[in-house]
Amino acid sequence: MIRSRHYTPAHEDFRQTVRRFMERECVPHRDEWQKAGRTPRELWLRAGKAGLLCTKVDSRFGGGGGDLYHALIIIEEQTRICFNELTFYLHSDIIAPYIELYGTEEQQARYLPRLAAGEMVAAIAMTEPGAGSDLQAIRTTARPDGNGYRLSGQKVFISNGQVANLICVAAKTDPDAGARGISLFLLETDGADGFVRGKNLNKIGCKAQDSSELFFDDVRLPPEALLGGAEGQGFAQLMLRLPEERLIMAMSAVANMEEAVEETARYVGEREAFGQPLSDFQNSRFKLAECKTKARLGRAYLEHSIDSFIDGDFDATQGAMIKWWTTQRQYEVADECLQLHGGYGYMSEYDISRRFADSRLGRIAGGTNEIMKDIIGRTL
Amino acid sequence: MISDLPYTDEHNIFRASARKFFETECAPQQPAWEEAGMAPRTIWARAGEMGFLCSRVSPDHGGAGGDLLFSIILLEEQVRAGAIAPVLSLHSDVVAPYLAAYGTAAQKRAFLPRMVSGETIGAIAMTEPSGGSDLQAMLTTARRDGDDYILNGRKTFITNGHSADLIIVAAKTDPEARGKGISLFLVEVDKVQGFSRGRMLKKLGQHASDTAELAFEDMRVPASCLLGGEEGRGFPQLMQRLVEERLMTAVASMAMIDRALAMTIDYVKGRKAFGQRIADFQNTRFKLAEAKTEAAVLRIFLERCIGDFMEGRLDAPTSAMLKYWATEQQWAIIDDCVQLHGGYGYILDYPIARMWLDGRVTRIYGGANEIMKDIVGRSVASAARHD
Numbered sequence: 001m002i003r004s005r006h007y008t009p010a011h012e013d014f015r016q017t018v019r020r021f022m023e024r025e026c027v028p029h030r031d032e033w034q035k036a037g038r039t040p041r042e043l044w045l046r047a048g049k050a051g052l053l054c055t056k057v058d059s060r061f062g063g064g065g066g067d068l069y070h071a072l073i074i075i076e077e078q079t080r081i082c083f084n085e086l087t088f089y090l091h092s093d094i095i096a097p098y099i100e101l102y103g104t105e106e107q108q109a110r111y112l113p114r115l116a117a118g119e120m121v122a123a124i125a126m127t128e129p130g131a132g133s134d135l136q137a138i139r140t141t142a143r144p145d146g147n148g149y150r151l152s153g154q155k156v157f158i159s160n161g162q163v164a165n166l167i168c169v170a171a172k173t174d175p176d177a178g179a180r181g182i183s184l185f186l187l188e189t190d191g192a193d194g195f196v197r198g199k200n201l202n203k204i205g206c207k208a209q210d211s212s213e214l215f216f217d218d219v220r221l222p223p224e225a226l227l228g229g230a231e232g233q234g235f236a237q238l239m240l241r242l243p244e245e246r247l248i249m250a251m252s253a254v255a256n257m258e259e260a261v262e263e264t265a266r267y268v269g270e271r272e273a274f275g276q277p278l279s280d281f282q283n284s285r286f287k288l289a290e291c292k293t294k295a296r297l298g299r300a301y302l303e304h305s306i307d308s309f310i311d312g313d314f315d316a317t318q319g320a321m322i323k324w325w326t327t328q329r330q331y332e333v334a335d336e337c338l339q340l341h342g343g344y345g346y347m348s349e350y351d352i353s354r355r356f357a358d359s360r361l362g363r364i365a366g367g368t369n370e371i372m373k374d375i376i377g378r379t380l
Numbered sequence: 381m382i383s384d385l386p387y388t389d390e391h392n393i394f395r396a397s398a399r400k401f402f403e404t405e406c407a408p409q410q411p412a413w414e415e416a417g418m419a420p421r422t423i424w425a426r427a428g429e430m431g432f433l434c435s436r437v438s439p440d441h442g443g444a445g446g447d448l449l450f451s452i453i454l455l456e457e458q459v460r461a462g463a464i465a466p467v468l469s470l471h472s473d474v475v476a477p478y479l480a481a482y483g484t485a486a487q488k489r490a491f492l493p494r495m496v497s498g499e500t501i502g503a504i505a506m507t508e509p510s511g512g513s514d515l516q517a518m519l520t521t522a523r524r525d526g527d528d529y530i531l532n533g534r535k536t537f538i539t540n541g542h543s544a545d546l547i548i549v550a551a552k553t554d555p556e557a558r559g560k561g562i563s564l565f566l567v568e569v570d571k572v573q574g575f576s577r578g579r580m581l582k583k584l585g586q587h588a589s590d591t592a593e594l595a596f597e598d599m600r601v602p603a604s605c606l607l608g609g610e611e612g613r614g615f616p617q618l619m620q621r622l623v624e625e626r627l628m629t630a631v632a633s634m635a636m637i638d639r640a641l642a643m644t645i646d647y648v649k650g651r652k653a654f655g656q657r658i659a660d661f662q663n664t665r666f667k668l669a670e671a672k673t674e675a676a677v678l679r680i681f682l683e684r685c686i687g688d689f690m691e692g693r694l695d696a697p698t699s700a701m702l703k704y705w706a707t708e709q710q711w712a713i714i715d716d717c718v719q720l721h722g723g724y725g726y727i728l729d730y731p732i733a734r735m736w737l738d739g740r741v742t743r744i745y746g747g748a749n750e751i752m753k754d755i756v757g758r759s760v761a762s763a764a765r766h767d
Binding site: 261262265266268269279282284285286287288289290292293296297298300301304318321324325370372373374375376377378380 | 645659662666668669670673677678681684698701705750752754755756758760761763764765
């Protein structure tokens with residue numbers, strides 16, 4: 001199904017492993033975890049054992065040594081079982097790379113093998129109550145204290161915030177220096193005095209994905225907690241990673257469009273109204289055609305973009321374009337497909353209702369789509 | 381232009397000369413040709429002389445034997461120059477391929493070299509007053525009479541219908557048989573009795589391209605005019621060609637989007653309102669960002685479809701998706717571009733206004749977009765049944 005010169009039979013073998021994992025470890029518990037609002041730590045250990053974590057991290061650090069198609073496979077397979085909340089991608093493909101790319105040798109050796117094994121679960125804390133997409137406005141500070149730092153401030157909307165025990169925190173080391181005053185810190189939460197997790201935030205969708213407020217009250221950080229060992233690099237580090245992070249969001253958007261279309265095509269073929277299957281109504285066929293077309297365009301665009309990324313030719317504008325386009329289309333497709341399900345589409349037992357609720361997030365997360373358009377608009 | 385398609389130096393040289401031809405010999409003449417309602421025969425001969433007609437026809441019949449990319453280049457450059465007429469692609473990429481693909485050896489010899497040179501101008505007559513996209517319902521008949529056929533019926537919306545000397549006419553040789561009763565005839569209109577052209581149809585846009593009604597009253601043609609020499613092949617012949625025709629429609633829409641965006645970006649940078657450039661308003665940047673993204677997404681899908689077509693694996697539903705999506709995007713983007721031009725966008729001296737009018741037809745022709753959605757929708761529903 002994937003068309004790319006970088007996609008090999010080894011990827012397809014990996015897909016079988018992932019599919020088995022999803023069927024065995026996730027499908028039976030999905031509903032229970034959605035009620036609990038989080039996934040258990042146990043799941044992360046099992047994922048680590050099965051080789052599903054840090055697939056792209058170098059094998060000398062215990063990672064899989066793979067590429068972005070491994071990330072795509074995991075996202076496609078979790079989408080197939082309608083489990084968008086699984087945040088392996090956040091842990092493996094968004095946070096671990098900060099340590100692999102920017103970390104000191106000690107940081108790499110200390111954290112990457114544990115992240116790959118699932119012994120540690122990672123989160124990244126950027127957004128604050130007063131600063132979302134406008135990252136330069138963050139107010140959390142890391143003040144010098146002896147040879148280390150003292151971290152004070154508040155974060156919000158932090159995915160994995162409840163389960164994580166390693167949190168990458170963005171804070172100002174020089175509050176007067178704007179973007180250049182931002183640094184990233186690796187906070188081990190176990191035994192960290194002054195660190196408090198707020199309540200698990202209740203969201204529109206993505207119910208089994210925990211999202212938290214986090215509070216830091218004079219939390220002591222040793223000097224080796226500073227990512228990369230040099231202050232003031234945080235903003236540049238974050239910016240450099242954004243195109244790939246947005247490409248990963250597009251993976252989920254495209255996979256969800258495809259699944260929604262397939263589920264809905266089956267539904268309208270089986271369900272009858274006024275004496276005929278819904279698929280015999282012209283409107284059903286036209287709406288399906290529109291949704292399918294969006295999914296197909298998204299698929300071609302995604303594979304082209306992943307290939308460009310692997311070839312080293314993927315920039316901030318491309319990241320912004322694919323992120324807003326695919327998440328916007330995902331939302332439209334989910335809405336149309338829900339409509340074709342009628343009343344059942346509004347019932348949570350139907351996957352389409354979850355896909356719809358989940359899809360509202362993509363247009364906001366990872367930099368709102370308005371920010372994406374601003375980035376693109378500036379290049380014209 | 382960066383592309384994954386197999387463009388060679390030869391293609392690039394061809395593009396440069398096509399650009400010059402359309403910019404210098406066609407674009408400046410558009411107002412005059414609009415006035416006349418059609419392009420003169422001399423420009424067809426000139427295009428033939430330059431090698432811009434039927435570039436894919438084999439050298440055995442006087443052509444250059446090029447690949448699809450030559451046709452794509454010509455279409456892109458014609459759109460880029462803003463030259464609606466002459467409608468070369470219909471002649472070269474719609475009509476000539478019927479002869480090349482289905483014609484008998486004698487038919488190819490008789491017509492292809494003259495189409496390559498521009499001595500003969502081609503058109504194709506499918507649509508009737510009573511039925512557009514529903515081809516099987518056509519009413520024009522061709523009755524066998526000795527060594528001849530006698531055609532009766534009417535056609536409408538025939539592009540190049542006034543310029544053409546050779547018209548491929550679809551008619552029922554078996555009126556009871558729906559699709560299987562349709563045959564195609566090569567009609568040299570100056571050599572037959574009972575053929576007449578109606579008035580020049582007035583259109584919303586595309587004023588420099590001629591569009592005709594045609595009438596056949598006991599029009600007698602020799603049996604040798606039957607394309608391929610076998611009755612009842614017309615419907616599959618038409619169907620097989622549609623994938624390519626829809627692909628080429630999307631190529632033109634893509635080129636229109638590129639042109640509209642380029643001229644609009646220029647405009648918003650030059651024009652001021654409320655003390656700042658139009659380009660500096662957030663709405664302008666967002667609209668253009670959306671259009672630029674849509675263009676990028678479409679470009680990637682289009683190139684994938686072109687590549688697949690050249691490898692013989694572009695299927696009908698995918699070409700229908702492409703045609704529908706490309707033409708809808710073209711329409712929506714050009715409309716946004718008109719809006720960003722403000723009042724000037726409504727003035728026909730500005731090319732964007734003309735593009736808006738000229739472009740409206742692409743959502744209708746080549747199979748209306750509703751037909752495209754039906755094709756795609758049926759394939760999605762049927763795939764789900766066979767899961």
